Amino acid sequence: MKKLITLSVNSLEHELAVEANVSLADVLRYQLGLTGTKKGCGIGDCGACTVLMDGVPVFSCLVLAVEAQGFDILTIEGVAEGSELHPVQKAFVEVGAIQCGFCTPGMVLNALALLDKNPDPSEADVRLALSGNLCRCTGYQKIVEAVLTAAKDMMKEEAQPEEAK
Amino acid sequence: MSIPPFEVLQPESLQEACELLGKHSSEGAAVLAGGTDILVDIRRPIIPEHLPRCSGCDPKTLMPRKAVEKPPAYMVALSRIPDLSGISEAKNGDISIGSMTTITQICESQLVREKLTALAEGGDNLGSPLVRNRGTLGGNICNARPAADALVPSVALGAQLELQSVNETRIVSVSDFVTGPGRTIRKADEVLSKVIFPALPEMSGSSCIKLANRKALEISVVNVAAVLTLDKAGKISQAKVALGSVAPTPVLAEKAAASLIGEKPSDDLFKEAGKTAAGECKPITDHRGSALYRVDMVGILVKNALQKALERAR
Ligand SMILES: Cc1cc2nc3c(=O)[nH]c(=O)nc-3n(C[C@H](O)[C@H](O)[C@H](O)COP(=O)(O)OP(=O)(O)OC[C@H]3O[C@@H](n4cnc5c(N)ncnc54)[C@H](O)[C@@H]3O)c2cc1C
Ligand code: FES
Numbered sequence: 001m002k003k004l005i006t007l008s009v010n011s012l013e014h015e016l017a018v019e020a021n022v023s024l025a026d027v028l029r030y031q032l033g034l035t036g037t038k039k040g041c042g043i044g045d046c047g048a049c050t051v052l053m054d055g056v057p058v059f060s061c062l063v064l065a066v067e068a069q070g071f072d073i074l075t076i077e078g079v080a081e082g083s084e085l086h087p088v089q090k091a092f093v094e095v096g097a098i099q100c101g102f103c104t105p106g107m108v109l110n111a112l113a114l115l116d117k118n119p120d121p122s123e124a125d126v127r128l129a130l131s132g133n134l135c136r137c138t139g140y141q142k143i144v145e146a147v148l149t150a151a152k153d154m155m156k157e158e159a160q161p162e163e164a165k
Numbered sequence: 166m167s168i169p170p171f172e173v174l175q176p177e178s179l180q181e182a183c184e185l186l187g188k189h190s191s192e193g194a195a196v197l198a199g200g201t202d203i204l205v206d207i208r209r210p211i212i213p214e215h216l217p218r219c220s221g222c223d224p225k226t227l228m229p230r231k232a233v234e235k236p237p238a239y240m241v242a243l244s245r246i247p248d249l250s251g252i253s254e255a256k257n258g259d260i261s262i263g264s265m266t267t268i269t270q271i272c273e274s275q276l277v278r279e280k281l282t283a284l285a286e287g288g289d290n291l292g293s294p295l296v297r298n299r300g301t302l303g304g305n306i307c308n309a310r311p312a313a314d315a316l317v318p319s320v321a322l323g324a325q326l327e328l329q330s331v332n333e334t335r336i337v338s339v340s341d342f343v344t345g346p347g348r349t350i351r352k353a354d355e356v357l358s359k360v361i362f363p364a365l366p367e368m369s370g371s372s373c374i375k376l377a378n379r380k381a382l383e384i385s386v387v388n389v390a391a392v393l394t395l396d397k398a399g400k401i402s403q404a405k406v407a408l409g410s411v412a413p414t415p416v417l418a419e420k421a422a423a424s425l426i427g428e429k430p431s432d433d434l435f436k437e438a439g440k441t442a443a444g445e446c447k448p449i450t451d452h453r454g455s456a457l458y459r460v461d462m463v464g465i466l467v468k469n470a471l472q473k474a475l476e477r478a479r
């Protein structure tokens with residue numbers, strides 16, 4: 001039996017009819033067409049499906065859609081402002097932290113949550129925060145560099161007086 | 166791989182949750198906490214050798230996911246019930262942790278880090294940040310895996326479980342609760358509401374060490390938790406050692422703990438206790454490590470865990 005739910009995704013409310021056993025990842029991808037959320041393993045091992053729920057990174061493949069009601073969900077589609085990339089996204093591009101890109105949405109969202117909590121992380125902090133997100137291409141080095149670069153960029157931006165921005 | 170069909174019920178009180186569990190028990194009803202175990206376990210295994218997610222269970226005879234031939238028809242979610250998560254300290258020093266408290270909340274609690282260090286250290290090593298953000302203490306305990314990273318320190322810390330059913334509240338010790346891999350004495354209509362950690366005396370310290378093939382997303386080869394209390398003269402007055410991944414349930418190494426009581430702590434004493442603990446477990450060989458290796462590692466990890474607990478007790 002389908003249940004009627006309201007999901008708040010990237011600040012938009014969606015009324016949806018979903019089966020109880022359907023994951024948030026599947027609803028995002030197949031009902032809302034937000035295919036930026038990737039599905040790698042479907043069992044919590046790879047982190048490709050990471051989204052933020054009230055700012056906390058979770059694997060959307062192991063969260064039932066009916067259990068995601070009442071949370072503010074942020075997917076990769078909600079990170080850039082229009083065509084202006086978020087500093088974390090910019091750093092991923094500039095440093096070369098993206099190869100096939102399958103892990104990138106999850107990595108970016110996890111990095112966002114980390115920098116929100118800890119704006120000046122050490123390399124070890126970054127590696128720990130990303131330890132549930134697997135990448136088959138980059139060897140992680142550039143991803144870690146990108147997050148550290150983004151942290152520096154964001155702190156610089158913060159420090160600048162308003163007019164100079 | 167999709168999740169097999171079931172209905173989700175989302176009660177708003179503990180009483181209602183127990184009633185629903187009782188009402189639907191004949192069709193199969195399971196508690197849904199964070200879902201990080203159950204939403205994986207109810208699927209058909211993809212690669213049998215990868216399962217179960219624990220050392221200690223024999224992959225041939227005790228495959229938990231094979232046992233789940235029929236997924237439950239109902240999932241009773243605890244997420245809407247208020248007051249099931251949170252950490253508080255009673256006047257007598259007992260620390261009570263709601264069953265829906267996530268592993269991340271436990272690891273980030275100053276109170277837990279200071280007074281239940283072994284539990285915080287066990288949590289630090291559980292899965293990955295994504296697992297810890299969803300997985301709960303109640304789920305880790307009720308899932309009853311011999312390697313479970315929050316269960317093993319809970320055994321060493323003498324945790325008491327409050328089980329709530331329609332007509333009754335009962336308190337059982339975590340060691341009595343777990344009877345085998347994935348097996349507990351929980352009745353069909355019972356919900357674990359909170360976990361109570363009895364206050365430790367002054368001059369106590371605890372620690373938990375996990376040996377695994379990788380730092381994240383890995384189940385232990387062996388995990389060990391130790392708790393020590395010193396008396397005024399600096400001798401050991403209380404000791405507990407719990408071993409994970411070396412038997413169908415976490416094991417209290419009672420002989421090893423007894424050998425410490427009344428003694429002055431020393432490296433030699435801890436080394437001997439490690440040897441004794443190694444004799445108290447019967448691990449299996451699987452793809453994570455051989456039985457022989459595990460026994461050897463128990464000896465070393467028990468010594469190291471006791472040393473760390475001692476530093477904190479002083
Ligand atoms: C990728 C991945 C890696 C993992 N790595 C580890 C690891 O390294 N170490 C480790 O120990 N675990 C690991 N796990 C397992 C799991 O994350 C933990 O055991 C977690 O604590 C389970 O909590 P949960 O809330 O998700 O439980 P759920 O899956 O919701 O429930 C687990 C079981 O307990 C029952 N249950 C839950 N809460 C209650 C309650 N309050 N009352 C009665 N019954 C209840 C459920 O019915 C179910 O049978 C991993 C899981 C994944 C997906
Ligand atoms: S798809 Fe969700 S963790 Fe791999």
Ligand code: FES
Binds near residue numbers: 097136
């Ligand atoms: S860039 Fe291909 S998986 Fe990370």
